[in-house]
Amino acid sequence: MMITRRGFIKAGGLTLLGAGLGGVPTFIARAAGSDKIIAPYKRNKILVCIFQRGAMDGLMAVTPFTDIYLKAARPTLSMSAVKNNGIEPLIDLDGRFGLHPSLRAFESLYRDNRMAIVHGMGSPNTTRSHFDAQDYMESGTPFNKNTSSGWLNRAIGLTGHDASPFQAVSITSSMPRVLYGEHGALAIKDLKDFTVQLKGNPAAATTAARSFEELYDQTSSALLKETSKESFDAVKILQKADVQKYTPANNVQYPASELGNALKQIAQLIKMDVGLEVAFAESGGWDTHFAQGTHNGTFARQARDLSNSIAAFWNDVEVYHDDVTVMTMTEFGRTVKQNGTGGTDHGRASCSFIIGNNVQGGKVYGTVNPLATENLEDGRDLAVTTDFRSVFSEVAATHLRITNKRELFPEWNGPITGIMRP
Template sequence: MITRRGFIKAGGLALFGIGSGGIPAFLANAVAAGKSPGLFRRKKVLICIFQRGAMDGLMAVAPFTDPYLKAARPTLFMTAAKTSDNPLIDLDGRFGLHPSLHALEPMYRESRLAIVHGIGSPNPTRSHFDAQDYMESGTPFKKGTPSGWLNRAVGLLGHQAATPLQAVSLTSSLPRSLYGDNPAVAISNLQDFNIQLRGNQAGADMAAKSFENLYDQTSLDLLKQTGKETFEASKILQSRDLKNYKPANNAAYPAGALGNSLKQIAQLIKMNVGLEVAFAESVGWDTHFNQGTRNGIFARNLNDLSQSIAALWADLGTFQDDVMIMTMTEFGRTVHQNGTGGTDHGRASCNFILGNDVKGGLVYGKVAPLAPENLEDGRDLIVTTDFRSVFNEVATKHLEVSGSNVLFPEWNGNALNVMRN
C-alpha cells in the first residue's frame, strides 16, 4: 500500500525554479482550506551557509599577534594597529576580524556571534570534492554514505513535515547535505517552480520527459494522482507580490546570489510555512593567487558574506529567537603564502555561529603559535576541533533533536559548549 507521504519520501521530490518572487499560492490555499494543520506554528530554524572553495580562516580571523604568521605572509599579513589603514577589528587582543567582516562585529559584541577557530575535518584530504562530500555527509572517513547530515537532522525532528518546505536549499540543485530519505527541496528562487524527481531509477530514466507525461504513464493510481496534484499546484503558483517585499528594519541585502538566497529564506521564515532547515551557498573562496588583503577577491567575498548575514539577521526582527545561522567550509589555507600572492589548500579554518542561544563574544578552539613544529606537515594550521562536535551541538540544542549516533554515526566526541543551556 503506497501512501502519499511514502511516495514523497521514496521519490525524494525536489522542487527548483528560476526567476524571483514569492511563495507558491497552493501553500497559502492549503492553509486557508485547513489542509495543513499546525502550519503556522513558529518553529526553530537552522540556516547553514557553505563557503565553497575553502576559506582562509587565518585571514578572516587572524591571530595578528603571532610573529610566525607575519613572517609567513610578508604581503598578506594584516595588523590591528590603529595607525594602519583599515586595520583588523581587535576582538580579544589576540584575534582580529577582517575589516570586511565589520557588519558582524555588533553581533559579536552583543554575545550573539561565536567564532570557532581551528575547526575542520579529521580527514586530511585536500581535495575540494572529497572534503565537501565528507563534511556534508558527516562521515569524513566513509565514502558513499547515501544521506547528508542535514537530511538526517530532519529525520530526527520527531514530526513529519506539514508542507514540502520543511527543509529547503536555496540552490539550483539539492546539496549533498540534504540527500536522503527525508523530504527536502532545492529552490533557486521562490517563483516559477519546476519539478524534478529524485530517488528512484524509473524517475531518473524518464527525467528528460515532462513531469505531466511521466505521471500519465504510471500504473499506480495513487502515484499518478499525487503527481498530477503536484503538477497542477506548480501550474498555479503565484507571486503574492513578494517581488515588492520590503525587508524589516531597513535591512539591505547585497545584490549577489547569497544575499538573494538569504532574503528568500527570511521570507519563508516570516511566512511560517513550516521551514526548519535551510541551506545556502557562498562560492569563490579558492584563493590561490592575488588573494589581496583589505581589497581584492577575498575581501569582497567576506564583505558579501557579512553584509548578507547582517541583513538577514536584521530582517528577521522578532523571529531572531527562532533562528540559528552557521557557516562551514571544507578546509582552510596554508599558513605560508605562495609565490602568486595567494594561499594553497590547507587544513583547519574557522566558522561563525550566530543566534540568541549562542554563547557569543568569544573565539573558541585552540590555535597554537604558528611555528613550523606546530603545523601539520610543517605547513598547515592543525585541526583541533572536529567539525562534527560543533555541527552536532548546534543541531541537537537548537533543533532539539536527539540521536547523535544517527546524526554523525562515526563520531563520539564532546561538544565545544558554544551553546547556552
C-alpha cells in the first residue's frame, strides 16, 4: 500500500496529537526521556501566519471613512472617525482610512511603522465558497484544485538548509491545508498534551504502545519511518522544556482565547530555539451574516481578540523582533451593502495586517476606489485590486530569504507590493 507524507500526517501522524490514545504513547515518552536530547538550533527568521476563517469584513476593520457611498450602503454599520456622544470613533490612520476601535492594540504598531495594511487584497478566483476560497488561498494556486501541497509547505522546502522537527508548526487540532506536502510539519493543539503519557487502563495502554511501536519497527515504508522519526525528535525536544510553567516576558497577559493560547505557545517555541521557521494559527468567527454590530457585537469581539492576541505575542517576543514577521489572511471580504439582518454577506476583497521590523509600515497599501456601484465587483463587492500572492510571495521570500518565487507560487509572476524592506 502506497503511503504519502501528506496522507499520513493528515490521518493523524503518529505522535502529532496523541488522538485516540489519550496522549503520546509510552514508548515515545521513554525515548524522549533518554540522554540523547537534541541541542538548540541556530536562530532563524520566523514567519507567523494567522488565518481569519469565515471572511473578515475589511471595510469595517479598516474603513475608508470619507467615502459617502459606504455610508449610504451601511446606514447602521458605518462608523465615524469623529467622537460623538461618547462613542469611541474610528482611529484615523491617514485622513482617509480608520482602524476599528476594537483593533486599538494595532495603533502603536502602525504609528511605529512596524505594521503595514494591504487593502483590496483577495483572490483572482471569484468563488464565494468558504471552503473553496480557503483551499485556493492555502494551496497558493487559485485556479488549480489539484495542487497537492500548501504554499507554506513549499516555503519550508525552499529555505535551502537542514531543518529541525519544529521547522513548521501549526497550533491547531489538525494539519491545515497550507502545510500539506512532502516537507515535515507538525500540528500540535497544545504543547502540554504533546508530552503526556497514556492514561487509563495500564494493560490497554501497554498493548496500544506495543502495537504502535511494532507498526513503526515493521513498516516497509521509509516515508512512514521518516515521519515517525520527526515526531520522536520533536518529543525529545519538548520533554526537556517545562512547557507547563511558561511565563511570558514583560508581564504580558494573553487573551484567554483559542488564538491567544496558540500565539502564546508559538512564543514558547520561538524562545526555546528549536529551529522554528514557520508557525500557523487560526482565528475563527468572522462570518458576520447577522448582528455584525459596530462598536459592540460579533465583529468587535473578534477584532479585539485578534489585535490583543497579536499585540501580546509581539510584546512577549520582544528580543526576537528582528527575526519575526506576522501576517494575517482571510479567504475573502464582505459585501459593501449591509443585509437585512444587520450583517454583511460573502464578498470579494478584504485586507491583511503585516507586522515586523522589516516591514515598511505606517501605511495602507493597495487600491480602494470610491465605493460607487460602477466601481464594485459584480456591482456589490469591494474589488480585488491586489492579488494575495503578491503579498504572500513578497513577505515569505523576503523574510525567509527564498529566491525561487516561481516554485513558491507556480502560477504567479506579478508585481510585489513594496511592503517589505529589501
